[in-house]
Amino acid sequence: xxxxxxxxxxxxxxxxxxxxxxxxxxxxxxxxxxxxxxxxxxxxxxxxxxxxxxxxxxxxxxxxxxxxxxxxxxxxxxxxxxxxxxxxxxxxxxxxxxxxxxxxxxxxxxxxxxxxxxxxxxxxxxxxxxxxxxxxxxxxxxxxxxxxxxxxxxxxxxxxxxxxxxxxxxxxxxxxxxxxxxxxxxxxxxxxxxxxxxxxxxxxxxxxxxxxxxxxxxxxxxxxxxxxxxxxxxxxxxxxxxxxxxxxxxxxxxxxxxxxxxxxxxxxxxxxxxxxxxxxxxxxxxxxxxxxxxxxxxxxxxxxxxxxxxxxxxxxxxxxxxxxxxxxxxxxxxxxxxxxxxxxxxxxxxxxxxxxxxxxxxxxxxxxxxxxxxxxxxxxxxxxxxxxxxxxxxxxxxxxxxxxxxxxxxxxxxxxxxxxxxxxxxxxxxxxxxxxxxxxxxxxxxxxxxxxxxxxxxxxxxxxxxxxxxxxxxxxxxxxxxxxxxxxxxxxxxxxxxxxxxxxxxxxxxxxxxxxxxxx
Amino acid sequence: xxxxxxxxxxxxxxxxxxxxxxxxxxxxxxxxxxxxxxxxxxxxxxxxxxxxxxxxxxxxxxxxxxxxxxxxxxxxxxxxxxxxxxxxxxxxxxxxxxxxxxxxxxxxxxxxxxxxxxxxxxxxx
Numbered sequence: 001x002x003x004x005x006x007x008x009x010x011x012x013x014x015x016x017x018x019x020x021x022x023x024x025x026x027x028x029x030x031x032x033x034x035x036x037x038x039x040x041x042x043x044x045x046x047x048x049x050x051x052x053x054x055x056x057x058x059x060x061x062x063x064x065x066x067x068x069x070x071x072x073x074x075x076x077x078x079x080x081x082x083x084x085x086x087x088x089x090x091x092x093x094x095x096x097x098x099x100x101x102x103x104x105x106x107x108x109x110x111x112x113x114x115x116x117x118x119x120x121x122x123x124x125x126x127x128x129x130x131x132x133x134x135x136x137x138x139x140x141x142x143x144x145x146x147x148x149x150x151x152x153x154x155x156x157x158x159x160x161x162x163x164x165x166x167x168x169x170x171x172x173x174x175x176x177x178x179x180x181x182x183x184x185x186x187x188x189x190x191x192x193x194x195x196x197x198x199x200x201x202x203x204x205x206x207x208x209x210x211x212x213x214x215x216x217x218x219x220x221x222x223x224x225x226x227x228x229x230x231x232x233x234x235x236x237x238x239x240x241x242x243x244x245x246x247x248x249x250x251x252x253x254x255x256x257x258x259x260x261x262x263x264x265x266x267x268x269x270x271x272x273x274x275x276x277x278x279x280x281x282x283x284x285x286x287x288x289x290x291x292x293x294x295x296x297x298x299x300x301x302x303x304x305x306x307x308x309x310x311x312x313x314x315x316x317x318x319x320x321x322x323x324x325x326x327x328x329x330x331x332x333x334x335x336x337x338x339x340x341x342x343x344x345x346x347x348x349x350x351x352x353x354x355x356x357x358x359x360x361x362x363x364x365x366x367x368x369x370x371x372x373x374x375x376x377x378x379x380x381x382x383x384x385x386x387x388x389x390x391x392x393x394x395x396x397x398x399x400x401x402x403x404x405x406x407x408x409x410x411x412x413x414x415x416x417x418x419x420x421x422x423x424x425x426x427x428x429x430x431x432x433x434x435x436x437x438x439x440x441x442x443x444x445x446x447x448x449x450x451x452x453x454x455x456x457x458x459x460x461x462x463x464x465x466x467x468x469x470x471x472x473x474x475x476x477x478x479x480x481x482x483x484x485x486x487x488x489x490x491x492x493x494x495x496x497x498x499x500x501x502x503x504x505x506x507x508x509x510x511x512x513x514x515x516x517x518x519x520x
Numbered sequence: 521x522x523x524x525x526x527x528x529x530x531x532x533x534x535x536x537x538x539x540x541x542x543x544x545x546x547x548x549x550x551x552x553x554x555x556x557x558x559x560x561x562x563x564x565x566x567x568x569x570x571x572x573x574x575x576x577x578x579x580x581x582x583x584x585x586x587x588x589x590x591x592x593x594x595x596x597x598x599x600x601x602x603x604x605x606x607x608x609x610x611x612x613x614x615x616x617x618x619x620x621x622x623x624x625x626x627x628x629x630x631x632x633x634x635x636x637x638x639x640x641x642x643x644x645x
Contacts, residue, residue, distance in 0.1 A: 003637045010634070014579060018536065018631065022638040036643045097638060123606055125534045126549055126561050133536065133547075370538035370547070371575050371584060400584060 004094035007032060011445075012086045012093070016125055019095055020044040022231045026098045027105065031065050033093030037081055040102045040110065045102065045489040048074075048110060051081035055106075062108040062438060078119070086128050089445040129427050132444060139443045140367055141480035143349045144376060164307040166193025168220075171212060172306070173243060174198045175205040175223035176257065181280065184292055185257075188299030189222075194306075200236030203230035213248050222252040222302065224280075225265065235263070242272045253309050258303070276309060278302045279358070348475050352441070353379045353450060353471075355471045360437075360453040360462060364392050364428070366405075367449050373397040373405050375427075376449070381457050397425040408438045414469065419454075428452070432459030439469060442476045534561075535585075537601035541566045548608065550576055555624050557589065557612040565594050565609035572611060580629045585624055586617040 003018065003325035005028070010018075015028065016039070023044035030037050037051035050058070054077040061074070088269045103111050165172075172194045176182050182198045189196045197212070205223065212219055223237035234240065256269055256277045269277065278301055351364055356363030361381040366373035377397030378388040399406040402425045404417045415438045419430040430436075436454035440447045451472065453462065522553045535550040537560070548562030566572065589611040616624065 003634065014634075018635045019638070021631070022635040024638050097639070122534075122551055126551070127536050129536065129549060297598060307639065371577070406584075408585070409577070 002094055002096050004092070007089055007091050007093055010093070011089060013125060013290060014126060015095065016046075017092060018130075020122075022124075024095070024097055025101060026096050027094060027102050028095045030085055030091065032085075032088030034090070035084055035089075038105055039082070039085070040105065042101045045426070046078070046082075048105075049078045049081035049085065050105065051084040053084060054081045059108060062110060082128060082133065084131065087444065128310060129215070131297065135480070136443055136446065136448060139448055140369070143365075143367060143449055153478075154432070155244040162237045164192050165189065167309075168194065168307075168310045170220045170310060171195045171197055172220045172222060173205065173208060173212065175200075175202070175221070175238070177201055177224065177225075177227040177237075179293070181224070181257075181295060182296040185299045188296055189303065189519050190455045192303045192307075194303075197205060201230075202227060202240050205241045206230055208244055212273060218252075219245070219249065220255070220306060221254045221506055222306065225258040225377075226258055236268075236286060238367060239268055239272065241264075241340055242274065244270075253306075255302075255306060255309065276305045278305060281503060335406060348379050349477065350410060351471065353377055353476055356451055356453055356468055357381070359465050359468045361455045361460075362388075362433075362453070364388075364395070364452040366395070366397065366401075366452065368409060368447055371399045373399060373402075373450055391427070394449045395425070395427045401425070404438055408440050408450050412440055412442060412445065412447055414439045429456065430454075431456035437462055437465060439472055441467070441472045443479055447480075448476065530536075532582065535568050535576045535578065537610065539572050539575075540573040540593075541570050541587045550574070553628070554622070555593075555613070555616070555621060555628070559608055560591075560607050563607055563610040565607055565629040567589050567611075568594050571614075574611070578623055578626070580630060582627050582630075583619070585627075587620055588617070589613045598629050623629050 012030065017026065019041055021044065025042045026040075028039045028041065030039075035052040036050065037055070039049045040047045047391055058074060058077050072306075103109065141207060153316055161176060170190055174182060174189065174196055175198070176185075177200055179200065182200060186196050186198050197208060199208050205221075209219065209221075221242065223238040223241050226458070227237040229237040229240045230234055238256060238258075242256075245252050246252055250273075254272070254274050256274050257263075257280050258277060261278050265279075277296065280295075280298055332408055353363050356365075357379045362379070364378040367375045367376045368374075373396075375392035375397075378392030380388045381512055399409060403423075404415045409417045417436045419434050420437060424430055433454040433456040438454055439451045439453065441449040441451065450466075453465065453468070455462065483511050535553060537548050537550050539548055539562075541562070544566075546562060546564065548560045550558040552559040552562055560572075560574075570590050570591045572589045572591065574585070574589055576585045577583075578585055591609045592612050593610040595609065595629055597608055
């Protein structure tokens with residue numbers, strides 16, 4: 001009977017252990033969704049390994065006598081192939097036993113390739129297991145780092161190279177009672193080619209509207225919602241400005257900026273003919289650098305949406321079909337945040353919290369370290385980000401003592417927790433929440449982190465969190481890619497240095513590659 | 521597979537473990553695992569006689585192994601400077617906590633069952 005099955009059920013490390021334990025001879029073929037390859041065994045020890053990327057390199061050496069340097073190259077290629085194959089977690093495998101040592105593979109004469117004594121499987125598996133753990137630790141560090149995103153000024157975006165608003169014959173009236181928003185967002189709008197005027201209050205904005213419209217200027221209004229009205233009897237001055245604009249010019253473009261949008265406010269915006277809402281970053285105000293960075297990222301979203309609106313994609317007028325504002329906003333926000341994942345060093349934890357906070361009132365991110373879920377960062381509606389994160393960092397949950405966390409780790413799937421039947425871990429207060437959801441962030445198919453989401457302020461049931469799940473899966477992949485890129489850079493450095501002479505460079509001990517050692 | 525076979529030291533099993541010894545927390549890998557003990561692969565193995573608390577997540581969603589053990593021998597860079605690259609310590613289990621023994625047996629049996637699929641004679645030369 002051959003050993004065959006799916007990698008999802010039995011990963012390569014486990015298969016290697018089984019073949020080594022059984023001391024079998026034969027060929028293990030792996031056909032993964034992201035790559036393929038084979039490993040040749042004799043009496044349970046590894047003689048050679050091929051992967052999609054190494055086969056083209058080693059194939060020309062098939063059947064040839066190998067000098068020392070080529071033998072070393074082959075040793076390296078075995079390691080590269082095994083690394084690639086171990087990272088495959090989806091696909092099929094089959095171990096085909098043979099009586100004699102395999103001598104051919106895919107038509108290649110591989111006799112000269114085979115490591116004479118084979119590779120000690122215990123050493124090999126420890127090394128591979130350590131590499132996987134190192135990659136996981138790197139990603140943990142990435143999650144724990146919260147460096148602010150680099151400012152767009154430092155590296156001009158493609159949008160900056162071709163200002164999207166430069167050809168729009170319109171004056172953008174930007175209104176916010178927060179001067180920093182006016183300054184930074186206004187600056188970005190101008191850099192995008194827009195003609196911008198600003199107003200710091202509802203009264204000032206209404207006055208400016210009158211002036212601009214009397215000179216027959218086309219206006220695109222971009223306004224904050226939460227500010228005092230001109231009379232001071234309401235704190236939704238943004239709506240007052242939009243209403244006034246629509247009275248004066250019903251077809252004018254209007255866009256809202258807000259930190260959050262209640263159902264009632266959303267309905268009011270619809271009735272006023274607002275087609276787009278952009279969520280402002282409200283989460284990092286205590287850190288000036290991060291807040292500026294977030295505001296500039298936010299301005300990018302705003303410019304993109306404004307550009308689309310001004311291109312005739314509806315600017316208001318209260319058309320027949322009214323889009324689902326919330327759906328559109330969440331979708332756009334997710335798209336922007338997913339793009340930001342391309343730079344995971346910008347602070348993936350912060351990105352996850354920002355996305356999570358669009359779906360629920362409280363989000364807490366935990367890092368799984370051994371058998372403990374350690375609080376890393378948090379956000380809660382109505383509380384300062386710093387306070388929430390400081391509180392999150394006091395949390396340390398033993399997986400065995402709060403089973404839902406352990407369930408997430410073992411099942412690698414989301415777990416819903418009823419607060420009415422499940423006692424919460426120390427330090428987490430349910431408040432009004434009656435349920436919570438634990439979402440896994442997977443790294444190499446293992447749970448690296450867990451995000452707790454619930455609604456302690458209102459006690460509302462949790463909605464559809466599929467967008468958040470999708471973002472977490474993208475975040476996991478971004479970290480895997482970052483880890484892979486670091487490995488590739490290490491390889492590149494090593495080969496470029498080797499070409500210049502002996503190995504005298506300083507390499508990280510964990511990255512240093514030595515010739516494959518035979519079984520002693 | 522009988523329970524007795526699980527007492528044999530198995531070859532290349534590798535299970536990541538969290539350890540605590542003398543208030544020091546560290547990570548390592550258990551190999552040669554049986555229900556009586558294991559080899560603990562770690563760069564800084566604890567001294568002979570040291571007590572250890574071991575926690576390790578077993579694969580296939582079996583659960584967590586929790587055990588107490590004692591270091592019975594040690595292979596470090598000092599006492600084996602030119603030797604094997606695998607440093608670590610031999611650990612004898614002194615207590616398998618909760619249902620850990622049953623979990624360990626289930627793990628070893630599952631492993632042997634999979635290996636048993638390779639017991640038949642090869643069909644290709």
